[in-house]
Amino acid sequence: AQKPTGVLVMSYGTPESLEGVEAYYTHIRRGNPPTAEQLEDLTDRYKTIVGGVFPLRENTNRQVEALQLTLDSIAGEGKYVCYQGLKHAAPYIEDGVAAMAADGIKEVVGIVLTPQYSAMSVGGYMKRAQEEADKRGISFVAVKEYHLHPELIDALSKRVQEGLSRFEDGAGANMLVLFSAHSLPAKVLEMKDPYQDQLLATSAAVAAAAGVQNWQFTWQSAGQTGQPWLGPDILETLEKLASEGVKRVLVTPVGFVSDHLEVLYDIDIEARKFAEERGIRLERIRMLNDDAQYMLAMADTVVKAVANEG
Numbered sequence: 001a002q003k004p005t006g007v008l009v010m011s012y013g014t015p016e017s018l019e020g021v022e023a024y025y026t027h028i029r030r031g032n033p034p035t036a037e038q039l040e041d042l043t044d045r046y047k048t049i050v051g052g053v054f055p056l057r058e059n060t061n062r063q064v065e066a067l068q069l070t071l072d073s074i075a076g077e078g079k080y081v082c083y084q085g086l087k088h089a090a091p092y093i094e095d096g097v098a099a100m101a102a103d104g105i106k107e108v109v110g111i112v113l114t115p116q117y118s119a120m121s122v123g124g125y126m127k128r129a130q131e132e133a134d135k136r137g138i139s140f141v142a143v144k145e146y147h148l149h150p151e152l153i154d155a156l157s158k159r160v161q162e163g164l165s166r167f168e169d170g171a172g173a174n175m176l177v178l179f180s181a182h183s184l185p186a187k188v189l190e191m192k193d194p195y196q197d198q199l200l201a202t203s204a205a206v207a208a209a210a211g212v213q214n215w216q217f218t219w220q221s222a223g224q225t226g227q228p229w230l231g232p233d234i235l236e237t238l239e240k241l242a243s244e245g246v247k248r249v250l251v252t253p254v255g256f257v258s259d260h261l262e263v264l265y266d267i268d269i270e271a272r273k274f275a276e277e278r279g280i281r282l283e284r285i286r287m288l289n290d291d292a293q294y295m296l297a298m299a300d301t302v303v304k305a306v307a308n309e310g
């Protein structure tokens with residue numbers, strides 16, 4: 001029988017325990033260990049979110065399982081087999097490709113659990129996957145983006161409508177939908193990187209589908225590297241909105257698809273507190289996690305990537 005096509009499902013990765021935070025942080029910093037102060041700061045943030053656990057790991061596991069079931073149902077069982085590969089934790093991207101090679105898989109599609117492309121994010125995942133595939137004689141196809149897939153837009157627009165319904169008078173006056181995504185070093189702009197345009201395109205499509213007129217886009221979670229990062233940051237944006245009399249904000253992350261640190265801490269704890277201190281009520285959409293429509297967007301994208309190669 002013909003070997004199935006491997007699907008390398010890639011995600012950021014998270015530590016397995018508090019003891020693993022240092023190695024994880026060192027990996028993110030390309031082998032440079034954090035200072036004791038940086039390590040303590042990150043460890044404290046993990047301890048603060050939902051009881052100091054690492055929800056990204058479980059969410060990624062569930063997404064990979066759900067994507068497998070979705071591929072089975074749209075393409076037939078045995079056509080595709082999903083493997084996991086993480087950027088900064090085990091099982092690493094290379095481990096996922098090695099597991100496929102051990103199972104005799106010759107053709108692989110790679111897809112990342114984030115919809116928009118940047119050379120500095122998705123490009124980095126794909127480079128590592130491609131290199132490992134080349135080493136093992138596996139042919140590799142990269143899905144660069146799926147930021148305008150109709151199922152994704154529809155899934156997000158439903159989450160926006162649900163979020164708006166939490167405000168007593170829905171999308172009334174003094175309220176705004178604030179789309180957000182992880183910032184990157186500003187030098188990506190010089191590289192003609194599509195990241196910003198794709199994030200704005202996702203945001204505009206979701207706003208239109210949800211019937212939202214009053215919206216903005218902002219960056220979040222910038223790193224402290226001494227270099228400039230893309231702005232304005234969400235805290236700056238909230239400060240400005242408060243001064244303009246905005247009272248209610250629905251934060252809608254469009255570059256993240258899971259509950260994890262950058263959502264549960266940076267938005268739910270840090271940004272919410274900052275907003276409340278300025279008289280703004282901040283709500284956030286429920287993250288997609290293994291939402292059926294999101295899984296369909298990914299499965300359909302994978303199947304089409306294979307068809308385009310054939």
Ligand code: FEC
Pocket residue numbers: 011012013014015025028029042054056113114120121122182183184185222223224225255256259260261262
């Ligand atoms: O829940 C978790 O355990 C992990 C949450 C998490 C996600 C995530 C996603 C993205 N990042 C992106 C870019 C960068 C760049 C740097 C950077 C640094 C960190 C640090 C932590 C961290 N990131 Fe992350 N990111 C997550 C967590 N990220 C922790 C290190 C400490 C800190 O700055 O807070 C800077 C690296 C450097 O120092 O050079 C750049 C991008 C995404 C969204 C796309 C994706 O999911 O891949 C882009 C989730």
